[in-house]
Amino acid sequence: MATQHPNALTRALAELPGPLPAFGVIHIAIPHTSRFTIVGNHLAQHAELSLVAIGIGVHIQSLPVGSLVGIKALTARFAEGEMRIAAALRELEAHGYLRRAHVRLANGRMATRTVFCNQPGALERAGRVVVAPKVPPAVPEEAPAVPEEAPAPPPAPEPDPVPESHPPVRVPPRTAPKPPRRPLPQPRELTPELRQTASAILADLRNHAEALVLSEADVEELVPGVAAWLEREVRPDAIRHALTTDLPKPPKYPAKIVRHRLTTLLPPPLPGAEELAPAARRPLVIPLQNCDGCDRAFRSREPGHCRGCRDLAAAA
Template identity: 70%
Template sequence: MDTQHDNALAHALAAIPGPVPPSGVIHVVIPHTSRFTVVGNHLAQHAELSLVAIGVGVHIQSLPAGTEVGIKTLTARFPEGEVKIACALRELEAHGYLRRTRVRLTRGRVATRTVFCNQPGAVLRGGMVPVVGPAVRSAAPAPTLVREHIHHVPEPEPTAVPEAPHAPVRLPSRTAPTQRRRPLPRPQALTPELRQAASALLADLRRHAEELVLSEEAVEELVPGVAAWLERDATTDAIRRALTADLPQPLRHPARLLRHRLTALLPPPLPGVHDLAATRRAPVTPFQTCDGCERAFRSHDPGHCRDCRAQYWEAA
């Protein structure tokens, strides 16, 4: 398969008209006919946005209108954690691409409305009517789009970034899954001792399984999950066995696997001494032999049964 790909790429490079640059990237441009999104260079080559923010912005722009783009949904779709995704969304908000507002629904419910603008500079300059609709283009005739003015104007960009003369980047669209990932467990109190023990256990995993080589950032994100196990009196050997047993081959995302196991296999807290104590049985009244008729009856003191006591009372 690799040889076929190399041959196809060599033929494509040979078909490029004109001189080929001696260094740097060489573009092999094949026009799309369906399932593509037009992304401006002001976003794809933004000088102040991080690479994660640019990727999140391109992904949101490629989604159909109405798709969920919250932090939980994006974290379930991509290997980056909630912290990185949240920072990327804040970057997009700061540069005018994203706008999140709280709106009140019926029956007192509150929801977050997300508005993504593909050209914040054009909205600020005015003269263009924004269109609310899907960002994905197809070869079929486009349906009539509903035009609607956006009342919340994004904030202006701190500095204007000129567009490069290259053609806009066109990327295939993706649809975010609906399945949401469970949050990583956290201890009631993340003490310095728990943090140190959890960090050391995670960094030591590669001694027991060479596939589990974690970055410092991944260790920092997984520390609360291991601390929750330690807080529930799980031994370090038990945690290590749970995290290193039956690893899939090949293991492509060790941090994501460890996060899943720390969440799905979290043991319950150990029961207390009083919970394990045997339940006490109710005291049993012993049997006695009646002094009159010699029948057995229950009583704490010897004497006569109920029938004999009744006869004596009548005689008296």
């Protein structure tokens, strides 16, 4: 823990001009000389944005150009889960701070560009058109265009000209629909033995991962998925390892995590002895032919003369 210096704080408060307020926050403003970003109060004190959205907006505004600001990148950076970060990005997009657009690269593929505007209102009033910059063929799927210090764009009487080779960015009206959720695996027959073993495995998960506390209703719902694994001769310790290893921190929805892993990590059935046995090699059999000269039998793939007849013909 860092050592505090109350004397320095007392001197700083004594040097503040005017009387101090009886309650509320007191600001000690020390000018920044490096590594700072100008953030407008319209974002920092936004009345409709959540605190998570405001924090992510300030974080994105402070990043240099080219930084990844997708859901995966932000989830790896912060403790909030994917659902909260995705909701915060949708809030920023709804209020004009964040814009996502699809552009065509030089190789013909489509890529998603993320643009962050520090003053959405000023951008709309100025009538400026955001143009996607030219990108090389090898470009990340999501490349944000975020200045480190984003000053307000100057007002322009006319919109900027748009080059013919770069069409204006089009903001999609809504995100793509999510694919339907895959069904939970089901065993061929849910016997009482399978049900009992699957219930015990699910109830015992919290002894191996404290966050995986399942309710009785969750256990009853997930029993067929575990039974399908047991039916495929997967050992209980292997099932436990698959369900408790590398969990997100913190796992907010334990039952959904278990269901997802039971569905996506389901191993194939074990092959049988016949499938594992090497294919037997059949011996090569050359058919018998009758010699056209002496009518003697000999082996050959095609009819004709035997070796003796061929030797006599060659000697003659």
